[in-house]
Amino acid sequence: THITVNEKTRMVDISAMKRAISSRTCVLVASAPQFPHGIIDPVQDVAQLGLKYGLPVHVDCCLGGFLLPFMEKAGFPLPTFDFRVPGVTSISADTHKYGFAPKGSSVVMYRNKELRSRQFFVQPDWPGGMYGSPTFSGSRPGSIVAACWATLMHFGEDGYIDSTKKIISSTRYIANRLKSVPEIFIFGEPLVSVVGIGSNVFNIYRLFEALVEKGWNLNSLQFPASLHLCVTLLHTKTGVADKFVLDIEDSIKEIMKNPNAECIGAGAIYGFAQGIPDRSLINDVAEAFLNACYTTKSPASSNGALAVLNGDAAKV
Numbered sequence: 194t195h196i197t198v199n200e201k202t203r204m205v206d207i208s209a210m211k212r213a214i215s216s217r218t219c220v221l222v223a224s225a226p227q228f229p230h231g232i233i234d235p236v237q238d239v240a241q242l243g244l245k246y247g248l249p250v251h252v253d254c255c256l257g258g259f260l261l262p263f264m265e266k267a268g269f270p271l272p273t274f275d276f277r278v279p280g281v282t283s284i285s286a287d288t289h290k291y292g293f294a295p296k297g298s299s300v301v302m303y304r305n306k307e308l309r310s311r312q313f314f315v316q317p318d319w320p321g322g323m324y325g326s327p328t329f330s331g332s333r334p335g336s337i338v339a340a341c342w343a344t345l346m347h348f349g350e351d352g353y354i355d356s357t358k359k360i361i362s363s364t365r366y367i368a369n370r371l372k373s374v375p376e377i378f379i380f381g382e383p384l385v386s387v388v389g390i391g392s393n394v395f396n397i398y399r400l401f402e403a404l405v406e407k408g409w410n411l412n413s414l415q416f417p418a419s420l421h422l423c424v425t426l427l428h429t430k431t432g433v434a435d436k437f438v439l440d441i442e443d444s445i446k447e448i449m450k451n452p453n454a455e456c457i458g459a460g461a462i463y464g465f466a467q468g469i470p471d472r473s474l475i476n477d478v479a480e481a482f483l484n485a486c487y488t489t490k491s492p493a494s495s496n497g498a499l500a501v502l503n504g505d506a507a508k509v
């Protein structure tokens with residue numbers, strides 16, 4: 194069940210989470226931070242609920258896994274979000290995000306061995322031999338594990354503290370500058386690396402389109418309509434943050450010449466898709482898109498067989 198977030202802070206609504214707990218609840222999840230607007234949930238409150246109702250509490254630290262643990266040493270202390278909080282039972286951290294390791298590597302940590310055992314798959318009676326796999330997937334590439342380990346060793350704690358310092362200070366600089374642009378607003382208090390932007394004055398997807406045109410790689414978001422910048426090391430280079438703010442200010446000047454103009458391009462599709470009440474139609478479109486990604490031109494002899502490729506989840 195997706196629990197609603199507070200409209201202003203964008204943090205999970207703890208009373209709503211409490212009300213949603215039933216005999217069918219198997220785990221509570223908190224984000225540190227969540228993807229859309231980069232907001233950290235009140236992990237300690239979620240953990241308290243977990244303790245009270247005897248439920249495991251997972252902290253999704255996929256995005257923040259290589260930022261949050263270094264923030265204190267980087268000079269940006271935060272409320273504790275990890276195993277120091279009683280009640281937190283597992284944490285995920287993506288090495289392939291701010292750990293800078295190759296995609297396909299990630300980490301899930303458990304408070305104890307008993308919980309970790311639950312992720313194993315064991316089949317002692319298989320005619321192919323006694324089968325035991327530590328993860329959901331069977332065969333996995335050792336090359337990615339090796340490259341991930343090499344990356345961790347290359348950066349080391351000092352390297353991650355340094356990247357955290359640069360990324361957090363750039364994010365907060367951008368967020369603070371944008372807070373004084375009257376036509377837009379920032380979602381909640383972005384403490385980590387994502388700045389979510391909305392507007393009550395014009396269609397925010399027009400700003401998205403204008404910025405993409407200027408070469409920025411942003412994410413458009415929905416419910417509510419918004420966009421975000423996910424700050425990486427590239428954005429911490431001299432002048433980049435200022436250029437981003439300047440491009441936003443220039444784009445808004447242009448937009449405000451006709452604030453009610455319609456949005457065109459991908460932004461228009463996003464705006465339109467949000468307004469369709471039958472969400473199954475969006476599912477159908479997404480499936481058609483993914484099927485198109487998998488479809489190859491069939492050689493005349495293969496009778497229309499489809500090739501299946503391994504790929505990333507695609508954002509439609």
Ligand SMILES: Cc1ncc(COP(=O)(O)O)c(C=O)c1O
Pocket residue numbers: 224226227228253254255256287299506
């Ligand atoms: C907060 C959060 N959790 C989980 C994920 C999923 O990560 P992946 O795409 O590596 O499965 C993401 C991806 O951006 C994320 O931001």
